[in-house]
Amino acid sequence: xxxxxxxxxxxxxxxxxxxxxxxxxxxxxxxxxxxxxxxxxxxxxxxxxxxxxxxxxxxxxxxxxxxxxxxxxxxxxxxxxxxxxxxxxxxxxxxxxxxxxxxxxxxxxxxxxxxxxxxxxxxxxxxxxxxxxxxxxxxxxxxxxxxxxxxxxxxxxxxxxxxxxxxxxxxxxxxxxxxxxxxxxxxxxxxxxxxxxxxxxxxxxxxxxxxxxxxxxxxxxxxxxxxxxxxxxxxxxxxxxxxxxxxxxxxxxxxxxxxxxxxxxxxxxxxxxxxxxxxxxxxxxxxxxxxxxxxxxxxxxxxxxxxxxxxxxxxxxxxxxxxxxxxxxxxxxxxxxxxxxxxxxxxxxxxxxxxxxxxxxxxxxxxxxxxxxxxxxxxxxxxxxxxxxxxxxxxxxxxxxxxxxx
Ligand code: PMP
Numbered sequence: 001x002x003x004x005x006x007x008x009x010x011x012x013x014x015x016x017x018x019x020x021x022x023x024x025x026x027x028x029x030x031x032x033x034x035x036x037x038x039x040x041x042x043x044x045x046x047x048x049x050x051x052x053x054x055x056x057x058x059x060x061x062x063x064x065x066x067x068x069x070x071x072x073x074x075x076x077x078x079x080x081x082x083x084x085x086x087x088x089x090x091x092x093x094x095x096x097x098x099x100x101x102x103x104x105x106x107x108x109x110x111x112x113x114x115x116x117x118x119x120x121x122x123x124x125x126x127x128x129x130x131x132x133x134x135x136x137x138x139x140x141x142x143x144x145x146x147x148x149x150x151x152x153x154x155x156x157x158x159x160x161x162x163x164x165x166x167x168x169x170x171x172x173x174x175x176x177x178x179x180x181x182x183x184x185x186x187x188x189x190x191x192x193x194x195x196x197x198x199x200x201x202x203x204x205x206x207x208x209x210x211x212x213x214x215x216x217x218x219x220x221x222x223x224x225x226x227x228x229x230x231x232x233x234x235x236x237x238x239x240x241x242x243x244x245x246x247x248x249x250x251x252x253x254x255x256x257x258x259x260x261x262x263x264x265x266x267x268x269x270x271x272x273x274x275x276x277x278x279x280x281x282x283x284x285x286x287x288x289x290x291x292x293x294x295x296x297x298x299x300x301x302x303x304x305x306x307x308x309x310x311x312x313x314x315x316x317x318x319x320x321x322x323x324x325x326x327x328x329x330x331x332x333x334x335x336x337x338x339x340x341x342x343x344x345x346x347x348x349x350x351x352x353x354x355x356x357x358x359x360x361x362x363x364x365x366x367x368x369x370x371x372x373x374x375x376x377x378x379x380x381x382x383x384x385x386x387x388x389x390x391x392x393x394x395x396x397x398x399x400x401x402x403x404x405x406x
Contacts, residue, residue, distance in 0.1 A: 007132045015124055015359035022348050029385035031308075031372040032353040034175060034329060038376070040297050041244050045289040046280065052287075053279035064275035067263045068094025068251070072278045075285040076251055083207070084221040085235065090256045093263055096273045098205055098238040098250035099125060102168075103269070104262040105201065105234060105252075106133045109165050117167040117198065119147045121332070121360030121369065123175045126168050126203070130362075137362045138164065144323045146171055146181030149188045156196050164198045171219055173206040173328025176360045176371040180326060186219050193232040199258075205238045205250075206328035208294055211302025213326035220253060231255045239281060241329070242294060247277040301329065304374040304382060311386035312372075316393070329375035332357075338396045339367040346392035346399075352385045 016032065023030045054060055059069070067073070073092050080087055095101045102125075110116060112134040118126060120139035130137050138161050140152045147169050155161070167189075171181035181189075193200050202219045220235040238250035252262065266272075284290060308331055309324045322333035335343065340356035347353060357369025374382055 007134055011132070014128060016355055019353065019355065022353055025348075025351070027351045028348075028353060029351060029377055029381045029388065030353045031374065031377070031382075031385060032355050033376060034373055035376050036241050036245065036329070037297075037300070037304075039378075040300055042289060042293045045284060045287075045293065046244065049283035049287065049289065050280045052283040053276070056279070060276040060279050062275065064272040064278065066266050066272050067259075068092070068273060069275060069278045069282065071282045072249075072285075075282055079285065079290075080237075080253060084217055085253060086224075087253045088256070091253055091259050093252050093254070093259050093266070094273050094278065095236075095250045095252055095266070096270055097240060097245070097248045098203065098236040098252070100266070100269065100273075101234075101236045101250060101252040101262070102126060102129050102201070102203070104265045105166070105199075105254075105258075106130070106135075107265040108258070108261040109199070110135050115162045115164045117152070117164045118362070119169045119174070120362060120364070121176050121357060121366075122168065122362070123170060123203065124359045127360075127362050130168075136162070139362055139364070140167075142174070142177055142179060144179055146174065146177075146179045146185060147189065149185040149192070153188070153192055156192060163196065166199045166201050167193070168201045168203065169219075170203045170206070172204055172216060173209060173325055173330070175206070175328070176330055176355070176357075177323075177332040178325030178328055178330045179323065179332075180213075180216055181219075183216065183222070186217070186222050187226055190219065190223055190226040190229040190232070194226065194228045198232070200233045201236070202233055203236045205236070205241045207237075208242050209298050209301055209329070210327035211298045211305065234258060242297070243281070243284065243290065247281060248274060249277055249281045298327070301327070301375060304377075304379060305331070307379045307382045308372060308374040308386065311383045315386050315390040319393070329373050331372045331374065333370055333372060334366070334368045335370065335393065336368065338393065340370040341367070343370070343389075343392060343396050346396040347389055350388040350392040350395075352388040352392065354389070 019032050110133045114135050116135040117138050119142045141148045220233045223229040223233050234254040236252050239247050319336050322331050344356050355371045358365050
């Protein structure tokens with residue numbers, strides 16, 4: 001009856017959001033969501049920042065400029081400077097979460113049938129956005145050092161696909177793999193972008209959540225070392241994982257020509273990001289609260305990550321394979337002998353959850369992979385959750401073996 005557009009004739013929703021109905025079952029321990037720990041929110045700092053923001057009510061209540069409140073842009077330019085990213089005011093656009101940055105970028109770059117590259121496994125909302133944009137998705141594999149840039153180089157040299165417009169990657173503490181792209185690969189990737197003229201979309205919501213290892217410069221920062229590459233990187237960041245996702249404050253740093261077009265696209269999406277939360281973010285940043293908060297949460301996430309990894313080793317031994325992350329919120333694991341979707345059914349019965357790897361693939365699904373987030377549960381729950389997961393694993397294996405025998 002209705003004349004929906006092609007991608008909305010039969011759309012499938014987010015595979016992770018579909019799992020949410022189980023997350024709130026009483027007693028459930030969830031490693032599923034990519035949510036920050038709510039008990040680590042700086043509620044007092046944000047309450048004080050919100051109160052200071054509201055001392056100038058019209059700044060909160062009135063429409064704001066589409067590219068963001070000037071005071072917040074000033075604070076974010078300084079923050080990016082501290083992260084090694086030098087950019088100008090016309091290269092910075094405040095977005096309603098970094099998720100919106102991707103939507104805007106697709107609006108200005110990608111038409112039906114255009115080729116886009118993504119690392120795989122990938123953040124599912126990016127795959128969903130690419131699918132809704134009716135892009136041709138070409139995937140590049142990932143290993144413990146992030147995107148396999150040598151594979152990408154072969155793929156580009158082979159000429160098997162149309163020239164890609166974008167390449168999407170989460171190079172630091174990736175969602176879902178937790179992996180961090182090595183410096184050599186970052187430089188090699190920039191060289192490929194210059195040679196093949198595609199935009200690297202560097203999605204970086206987790207970079208500040210480092211709890212081990214050495215600082216890694218962002219791809220955007222390294223563009224200063226690779227001739228001609230500065231114009232080929234768009235960098236997304238966000239307050240969601242380091243302050244609170246409810247603020248819905250993210251931003252993009254992009255060449256001015258790109259940023260200007262994204263602002264035009266944003267005019268028809270939401271006119272502006274909520275000035276009230278932008279003003280709260282200004283007060284929070286001006287006060288230096290983020291600098292005080294970050295080390296606290298990063299070290300807490302480090303403790304949680306360690307609890308998860310050591311308990312996984314203890315319970316599963318050789319039956320599990322994973323790489324311990326140096327930051328972020330995720331552990332990507334492969335469990336031998338049972339596919340992750342079957343394991344999830346048994347896991348839910350045992351009151352523990354994770355996300356089966358399938359959600360992160362556009363093709364060539366790895367059925368044995370799963371994503372575990374250590375961010376939200378406490379340390380005791382993390383350990384108990386892994387014990388439950390092992391029970392579920394044993395049950396799933398025995399059912400599986402009985403089925404194979406009969
Ligand atoms: N990119 C990645 C890799 C994410 O994991 C998330 C949140 N799960 C986002 C973007 C979206 O973040 P925001 O809340 O800033 O829109």
